[in-house]
Amino acid sequence: MLHINDLTYRIEGRLLIEAASVALPQGHKIGLVGRNGTGKTTLLKLILGDIHPEQGGISIPRHARIGSVAQEAPGGAKSLLETVLAADTERAELLCEAETATDPHQIAEIQTRLSDIDAHSAPARAAIILAGLGFSSDEQNAPCSSLSGGWRMRVALAAALFSAPDVLLLDEPTNYLDLEGVIWLKSYLKTYRHTVLIVSHDRDILNDVAGAILHLDQRKLTLYQGNYDTFERQRREKQALQLKLKKKQDDARRHMQAFVDRFRYKASKAKQAQSRLKALEKMQPVAEMVEDRISAFHFAPAEKPLNPPLVRFEGAAVGYNGTAILHDINLRIDGDDRIALLGANGNGKSTFAKLLCGRLPVLSGAMRHHKRLEVAYFAQHQLDELVPGKTPHDYFRELMEDATEAQRRAKLGMYGFDVRLADSKCETLSGGEKARLLLALAAFRGPHILVLDEPTNHLDVDAREALVLALNAFEGAVILISHDRHLIETSVDRLWLVDGGTVSSYDGDLDSYQTLVLDQARARRKAAGGNGGKSASTSGDASRKRKSGAIQRGALQPLKKKIQQAEANIQKLQEKIGVLDKALADTSIYSEEPKKAHDFARLRAKLARELELEETLWLELHGELEAAQ
Numbered sequence: 001m002l003h004i005n006d007l008t009y010r011i012e013g014r015l016l017i018e019a020a021s022v023a024l025p026q027g028h029k030i031g032l033v034g035r036n037g038t039g040k041t042t043l044l045k046l047i048l049g050d051i052h053p054e055q056g057g058i059s060i061p062r063h064a065r066i067g068s069v070a071q072e073a074p075g076g077a078k079s080l081l082e083t084v085l086a087a088d089t090e091r092a093e094l095l096c097e098a099e100t101a102t103d104p105h106q107i108a109e110i111q112t113r114l115s116d117i118d119a120h121s122a123p124a125r126a127a128i129i130l131a132g133l134g135f136s137s138d139e140q141n142a143p144c145s146s147l148s149g150g151w152r153m154r155v156a157l158a159a160a161l162f163s164a165p166d167v168l169l170l171d172e173p174t175n176y177l178d179l180e181g182v183i184w185l186k187s188y189l190k191t192y193r194h195t196v197l198i199v200s201h202d203r204d205i206l207n208d209v210a211g212a213i214l215h216l217d218q219r220k221l222t223l224y225q226g227n228y229d230t231f232e233r234q235r236r237e238k239q240a241l242q243l244k245l246k247k248k249q250d251d252a253r254r255h256m257q258a259f260v261d262r263f264r265y266k267a268s269k270a271k272q273a274q275s276r277l278k279a280l281e282k283m284q285p286v287a288e289m290v291e292d293r294i295s296a297f298h299f300a301p302a303e304k305p306l307n308p309p310l311v312r313f314e315g316a317a318v319g320y321n322g323t324a325i326l327h328d329i330n331l332r333i334d335g336d337d338r339i340a341l342l343g344a345n346g347n348g349k350s351t352f353a354k355l356l357c358g359r360l361p362v363l364s365g366a367m368r369h370h371k372r373l374e375v376a377y378f379a380q381h382q383l384d385e386l387v388p389g390k391t392p393h394d395y396f397r398e399l400m401e402d403a404t405e406a407q408r409r410a411k412l413g414m415y416g417f418d419v420r421l422a423d424s425k426c427e428t429l430s431g432g433e434k435a436r437l438l439l440a441l442a443a444f445r446g447p448h449i450l451v452l453d454e455p456t457n458h459l460d461v462d463a464r465e466a467l468v469l470a471l472n473a474f475e476g477a478v479i480l481i482s483h484d485r486h487l488i489e490t491s492v493d494r495l496w497l498v499d500g501g502t503v504s505s506y507d508g509d510l511d512s513y514q515t516l517v518l519d520q521a522r523a524r525r526k527a528a529g530g531n532g533g534k535s536a537s538t539s540g541d542a543s544r545k546r547k548s549g550a551i552q553r554g555a556l557q558p559l560k561k562k563i564q565q566a567e568a569n570i571q572k573l574q575e576k577i578g579v580l581d582k583a584l585a586d587t588s589i590y591s592e593e594p595k596k597a598h599d600f601a602r603l604r605a606k607l608a609r610e611l612e613l614e615e616t617l618w619l620e621l622h623g624e625l626e627a628a629q
Contacts, residue, residue: 001026001064001195002047002167004221006056009039009046016042018219019056024212025584026601027608029189029196031206031228034216036432036460040199043216044068044169047197060167067165069173073152074144080155081140084126087159091119122162129158132184132521133177134344150176150345161188170198174205175457178345179483183517193608201460203228204485211581228461295416297439297470299376300446306370308334310448310477311356315365318355324363325351328502333449337477340488342506342513343498349481352503353377353451356479376447380454383434388427392417392437399444415440431458449477456484485510559621566618573611580604 002024009017016039024030034040045051047058048068060066074083086092094114101107114120130140133154144152153176160168174182182205189196189209197214200206206213206228213224213231224231309332317327326348333339333356341349354360355367357377396408403411412422416436426434435458443450450471456464464487471478471491480492489510497506497513506513580600583589589597 001060002197003059004047004056005059007046007053007058007221008055009042009051009053011042015219017046017053017216017221020216020219020221021056022214022221022223024195024197024214024223026195027193027584027604028211028581029192029198029209030212030214030223031210031231032197032199032214032216033201033206033228033231033461035462036430036458038216039219040216041171043221044171044197044199047167047169064166065163066167066169067160067163068169069153069160069171070156072156073149074155074159075152076145077143079141079143080130080135080147080158081123081126083144083155084130084159084162085122087163088117088119088122089163091117091122094119126158126162129161129188130155132188133158133181134346154181157185161192164192165194167195167197168192170196170200172199172201172457174200174202174483177483179342179485179488180344180517182483182485183514184521187518187521191608191612193605193612201456201464202484202486203461203464206461295436295466297416297436297467298414299439299443299450299470299474299476301475302374302446302448304372305335305475306373306448308332310335310373311367311369313365313367316355316362316367317364318351318360319363320351320360322363324501326355326498326502327364329365331496331503331505333477333479335448335477337494338471338480338492339478339494339496340480340482340492341496341498341503347498348501348503349498350379350453352498353379353453353479353481356449357451370448373449374445374447375449375451376442376445377451378439378442378453378455380435380457382438383431383458386426386434386437388425390426391423392426392429392440393422395437395441396422399441432460432463435459436463447476449479450474451479453481454483455480456482456487563618563621566614566621569614570611570618573607573614577604577607577611580607 004020004022004024007017007020008015032040032043042051046053048066078086091114094110094117098107098110098114101110118125127137127140131137135154135158144155147155157170157173157176160170173185177185182202186205186208189198189205196209198205198210208227210227212226213228215222215224215231215235224234226234311333313329313331315327316329317324318329319325329352341352343349351360354377355362357375359377392412393408396412400408400411409419409422412418417440421429421433426437429437435455439452439455455467459467464484468487468490471480478491480488482488495506495508495510495513496503508516580603584597584600584604589600
């Protein structure tokens, strides 16, 4: 579907991609991974045609559409729904033509095409996507200008998903989402019919969505089959094999070189020596696997531990300008607690974090804590508060006024800042380096409680793993707000839910919470699908009442049988699609048996449509069953 051929690109003289080639199968979900700065975003721009390669090229089928999330967040007076609908340019053009066309044949062609692309259900489909990304019906009809930058980027993501291109390019799509939005996006991408190439450092989305991993490393592209965990295992095995081969070759080279050095000038052995010398010159060295060093994170413990509880909330309320956002909070935090805050954006997670850090006062009730309590706070918006002209060394000099230069440098090195980075101005640091600096500054004095609000947005996968290790080693309490499920699962042991205007302990695990979120999304999807985001009609209410009445009259058992049948059909279709995916993953099929590859691709698309219909039916049947019960 998408072929990258001998691609080379450099930026400001630095070679990013060199003679890279790969073929991406049609209909696959592929994760594009690599260390920060290796050129992943640049590769997406090359595929989009925004920039052009130094040599080589990228080819896709002639009529295939490529789409991505707009870099500029949508604004203006257009509503969210109108903005998303406008992303389908063909539909917009056809509707415009339909209003002015007078020729009967042209009108027929327009209406036929509108029917083919299911244009009349477009408002409902757009509303479903917006609802899944966290927008209520009222918000969908509000202007984009009323939203903050992060929420506008969600609208841009919704527009990209709605346009349903043949090749969808996503660059860190979860950065502006909460955990609930990430859960919905994963569910949506799993059933997306076309090819997806997604740049992400979120291990969870790379495991759940991606069926292949495209690794950009050492300026080359390598495609691995399987999800991220499979890729990691294959890469380690490849690395071990390559290092083993290199050791064998180095041993052979040393042995041959020793023979040459010993006998090249001895007449009886000169011929053999010359032969070995030629063999040495022809021997292609096995490339050594270069593994970039990942600097560890370090969170110093508090100098003096405190007796539990560190904090106790007693009917506490917090908000802004005297208006409570959260109320009736009755919780405690102990010194060894690891707690993740769950809840959709806007429910008050950050408000609670600011209360805990003393940045917001208690409006009523009480928040009791030790006088010597130290709380460290990290939030993503603080990246913009770093002074552009200051260096990490400048910040550490202010914190360590009485220390020697060697002591400051040693401390900087502990946090991953070598001499070059320590003396670099903040304006030149990458997002990940800025995040590392802020984490170091926040926790510098040894806190009792570490409050982290989305700490991983600018960290790559390996840096996130380093953060997990540091959090587990930290001798204090951790309060975590994150959309990264892997980070939550490996760093915390308690969940608190921020919902309904309060904060309470959540007794389930992340699996049960994901089920809850998806059930809520299905309910919104059903509501949006029936009315395009507006209130239901009276006739719709009457229809639902008639259905409910029929169920109450003893139709539960047949309904359950229908659900079981739908589940069986879904499983069969998934198994068939899995077989086809495995066959299509073998790139040799496209060159050796192109007709077979074409037939398989068409069959897969047909099965995917059938699967979507079965899943929709299953959701509707479950909705009826829940209403009846």
